[in-house]
Structure formats: C-alpha cells, structure tokens
Amino acid sequence: xxxxxxxxxxxxxxxxxxxxxxxxxxxxxxxxxxxxxxxxxxxxxxxxxxxxxxxxxxxxxxxxxxxxxxxxxxxxxxxxxxxxxxxxxxxxxxxxxxxxxxxxxxxxxxxxxxxxxxxxxxxxxxxxxxxxxxxxxxxxxxxxxxxxxxxxxxxxxxxxxxxxxxxxxxxxxxxxxxxxxxxxxxxxxxxxxxxxxxxxxxxxxxxxxxxxxxxxxxxxxxxxxxxxxxxxxxxxxxxxxxxxxxxxxxxxxxxxxxxxxxxxxxxxxxxxxxxxxxxxxxxxxxxxxxxxxxxxxxxxxxxxxxxxxxxxxxxxxxxxxxxxxxxxxxxxxxxxxxxxxxxxxxxxxxxxxxxxxxxxxxxx
Numbered sequence: 001x002x003x004x005x006x007x008x009x010x011x012x013x014x015x016x017x018x019x020x021x022x023x024x025x026x027x028x029x030x031x032x033x034x035x036x037x038x039x040x041x042x043x044x045x046x047x048x049x050x051x052x053x054x055x056x057x058x059x060x061x062x063x064x065x066x067x068x069x070x071x072x073x074x075x076x077x078x079x080x081x082x083x084x085x086x087x088x089x090x091x092x093x094x095x096x097x098x099x100x101x102x103x104x105x106x107x108x109x110x111x112x113x114x115x116x117x118x119x120x121x122x123x124x125x126x127x128x129x130x131x132x133x134x135x136x137x138x139x140x141x142x143x144x145x146x147x148x149x150x151x152x153x154x155x156x157x158x159x160x161x162x163x164x165x166x167x168x169x170x171x172x173x174x175x176x177x178x179x180x181x182x183x184x185x186x187x188x189x190x191x192x193x194x195x196x197x198x199x200x201x202x203x204x205x206x207x208x209x210x211x212x213x214x215x216x217x218x219x220x221x222x223x224x225x226x227x228x229x230x231x232x233x234x235x236x237x238x239x240x241x242x243x244x245x246x247x248x249x250x251x252x253x254x255x256x257x258x259x260x261x262x263x264x265x266x267x268x269x270x271x272x273x274x275x276x277x278x279x280x281x282x283x284x285x286x287x288x289x290x291x292x293x294x295x296x297x298x299x300x301x302x303x304x305x306x307x308x309x310x311x312x313x314x315x316x317x318x319x320x321x322x323x324x325x326x327x328x329x330x331x332x333x334x335x336x337x338x339x340x341x342x343x344x345x346x347x348x349x350x351x352x353x354x355x356x357x358x359x360x361x362x363x364x
Contacts, residue, residue, distance in 0.1 A: 005289070006314055009055030012295050016212035017160055017187040019129070021088050023289055023314060025058040025216060026051045027298040031073045032066035039302040041073060046304050048077045052087075054311055060190075060216075060298055062092035062134060063119050071122035079124050087129075091119045092164060094134035107133055107140040109148045116157060131158045132190055136166040142174050150183040162213070164190035168203035175211045186213050188295065193217035195226060195269065195284055195330040196262050202338055205293045214295030220288045221281055225257045228270050228280040232263055268329040272322045278313075285313035287326055 005012070011020040030037075031044040039047065051059075061070045071091060078084045093115035096105025103110050120126060131152065133145065152158040161184055163171050171189055178185040189208055191200045194217070208215045221227055266280070273280045289297050301307035318326070339345065347354070 007055055008051075008311065008314070010314075011057070013214075014130075014160070014295055015187040015208075015214040016185070017214075019088060019160055019187060021058040021214075021296045022056040023296055024056060024285075024311065025060050025090075025296045025298045026056055027218065027300040028059060028061040028070045028074055029065045030300045030302050031061070032069035034066040034069050037302070038066060043303065044073050045077055047301050047307050048074070049081075050304050050307055052081075052083070057086065058088045058090070058296055060090045061123075062095075062132075063097065063115050063122075064092075064095045064134075068118070068122055071119055075122055075124035084125055089123065089125065089128060090130035090132060090162075091123065091128055092132040092134035093119070094137060106137040107145050108137075109144055112145075112148050112152075116152065120157070127156060128158050130160045130162055130187065132162045132164045133166065134164050136170055142170065142177065146174055146178060146183050150178075153184040160184075160187040162186055162188040162190060162216075164218075165192075168200075168207045171204070171213070172207050172211060175207075175213065186211075188214040188216050190216045190218055190298070192219050193288055193291070193294070194220045194222045195265050195287060195326060196222040196257070198330060198332045201332060205291075208293045215293040216296050216298055217288050217294060218298045220285055220297050220299070222257055222262070222284075225262055225266065226269060226280060226284040228266060228273070230258065230266075265330050268325055272318070272326060275322060276316070276318070278316065279309055281310060282313040282316075283318065283326075285310055286316065286318055287323070289314065290318075 005023045008022045008024055011022060013019065014021050026048070028044070028048075030039050031048075032038055033040055038044075048059075059074065061074055063071060065071070074089070078087065078089075093112055094105065094107055097115070097118070098104040104114065105111055116128070116131070119128065131149070149158070149161045153161065163174070163186060166189075171186065175186050177183070189204060191204055193200055193215070197219070200215075205215065207213070224230070269280050269283060273283045276283060278286075285297065285299075288294060299307065299310050301310065334342070
C-alpha cells in the first residue's frame with residue numbers, strides 16, 4: 001500500500017464532507033495536568049504552536065478533558081494567536097459534568113445543549129467545527145440525537161458531526177436515517193485503533209468505507225505501550241515511566257495493557273523499527289495512518305520533542321515484508337461470523353469461480 005501523504009499540510013477530506021483536515025490531529029487530552037499526568041500551560045502552548053508551524057489544522061478536545069481545562073487552554077491559545085477560523089476544532093459531549101444530576105450527562109437533548117454551551121464558553125468561540133458524541137449511553141433514542149445534531153448544524157453553532165466509541169450498528173443506523181430523512185450526515189468516527197487494538201476492523205471500518213465516514217483513530221500508540229518505553233520484568237509484570245505506570249492500578253480496562261500478547265506485538269515492533277532505523281512510535285503511527293478508511297490520526301504529546309518524533313512518522317514507507325510481520329503478530333482473532341467472509345468460504349458462494357471486486361468487508 002502506498003501513500004502520497006508526507007506532511008501535515010497534505011490535507012484530506014473528512015469522509016464525504018467538504019472539510020479538509022491534516023493526516024495527524026492534535027489531541028489535547030494532555031493539555032493541563034489536573035489528572036496527575038499531562039503538560040502544563042507553557043508546554044501545552046509550545047506543543048500547540050509547533051503543530052501549527054508544521055502545517056496542522058485539526059485539533060481535538062472534549063468537555064471532560066482535564067476537567068474542562070483542556071478546552072480553556074485551547075481557547076486561550078487560539079485567542080492569543082488570532083487564528084480560530086483557520087483551525088478545525090473538534091470537541092465532545094456525553095460524560096457527566098455534575099455528579100448527582102442524571103441530566104448533566106448522556107446523549108439526551110438537554111445534556112447536548114448544556115455541554116455545547118459550556119464548550120463554546122471555554123473555547124471562546126461561537127461555533128464548533130466537528131462535534132463528537134463521545135460514547136454511546138445505551139438509552140437515548142437515535143432519532144433524538146440525530147434531530148439535535150441536525151438542529152445545531154442548521155443553527156450554525158456546529159459545522160459537522162461525528163460519533164466516538166459507539167457500536168458499528170449504531171453508526172450505520174444513524175447514518176442511514178440521516179440519508180433517508182435529509183438530516184445532517186455523520187462525517188467521521190473516532191475510535192481506538194492501533195497495532196494492539198484492531199477490533200474495529202471487523203465492523204467499524206467496513207461501515208465507514210460503505211457509508212462515507214472518515215475514521216479518526218485515538219490512542220494509536222496504545223497509551224504509550226507502542227513507544228517501547230515499557231519492559232517485562234522478572235516478576236511477570238512491567239516497568240517503565242509514563243501514563244500506564246501512573247494508572248497501572250486503575251480498574252479501567254483501557255489501561256490494562258501489560259499482557260503477554262501485547263508484549264509480543266511490541267517485540268516485533270521493536271525489531272521492525274530497528275531494521276528501519278526509526279523509533280517504535282514512528283513505525284506504529286505510520287502503520288495506522290496507512291490503514292483503509294483512516295483519515296486523520298489523533299496524536300497526544302506532553303513534550304515538543306515527542307510531537308516532533310511523531311510527526312516524522314509520515315515521511316517514510318514500511319516495506320511489504322516488514323509490514324507483513326506487523327500484520328501477522330497483531331491480527332485479530334477470526335471469530336464467528338467473520339470466518340464466512342474469508343476468500344475460501346466465499347468461493348463456495350461463487351461456485352469456485354473467482355470474482356474480482358472491491359471488498360466491502362475489511363480483510364487487513
């Protein structure tokens with residue numbers, strides 16, 4: 001697979017929309033250190049400036065990141081630079097802002113409007129370029145979310161809409177209803193995707209390709225696991241400094257990365273990176289940016305040097321033999337019903353006659 005994207009200024013359309021975005025999106029969950037990790041005001045500002053100097057135009061945040069401080073810092077930086085209209089600013093809603101108040105979270109209309117007004121205030125802007133539903137709340141009707149989205153776009157407070165961390169069927173149903181009823185359609189899906197986490201290849205990638213949504217991977221370095229900073233220790237655990245070390249005792253499954261499978265993937269990644277003369281992070285990022293359906297990959301950085309290293313991931317190609325090694329060690333388990341969609345099984349449908357077409361189902 002080849003790509004002509006070599007720098008942040010090589011913009012792509014986000015899904016079927018007319019919105020042009022950089023191949024790397026600057027994630028700002030690390031803006032502010034209210035969570036015990038992240039970057040202070042000065043460092044966050046330096047990361048923001050360097051990303052823009054390199055040609056980037058796409059910045060992602062959320063109302064809950066560092067308890068709202070991320071949006072506040074981003075709003076300050078944009079105001080000081082006077083460049084708000086040159087940027088594609090994305091933020092999210094869903095998570096509860098006021099414990100004890102059931103309507104201060106979720107995806108109902110009341111909370112969406114509450115969350116949006118708060119984000120606009122903290123960001124010091126009167127519109128959001130891309131408004132993400134942060135996670136499926138399992139209860140709000142799709143029609144309510146979609147009608148609210150559509151009204152916000154018509155009002156001018158939101159330009160484009162997208163979903164993050166939802167089931168594939170949910171995204172497919174929302175997009176289909178939008179198409180049939182003339183509502184604003186989804187421009188993108190924001191989902192976890194990396195060499196370690198490839199489960200979206202089963203359903204989400206095919207949905208995005210079929211229904212015209214760009215995929216924006218988050219945690220492409222698996223919370224730092226794919227940087228090579230963590231090593232196995234003799235006690236069967238892991239050692240190293242970084243976010244995963246800080247939250248290693250958390251009950252959150254997103255932070256349970258120190259498994260034997262993951263370390264096998266890291267071993268192959270380190271070997272490939274050594275052969276290419278690149279950092280493990282650069283190879284892992286290069287891999288994910290070249291996957292089908294991916295439009296813009298979200299980067300987080302707590303240091304300018306870290307950002308510089310990550311941006312260089314666009315400048316090279318991984319040879320086929322090395323890419324195949326990464327593919328083999330990280331390939332998701334083939335489970336029912338996906339085994340029916342493999343080429344061998346499909347030959348049974350076509351009477352043994354090969355049928356060449358663009359696959360609707362992602363096979364890696």
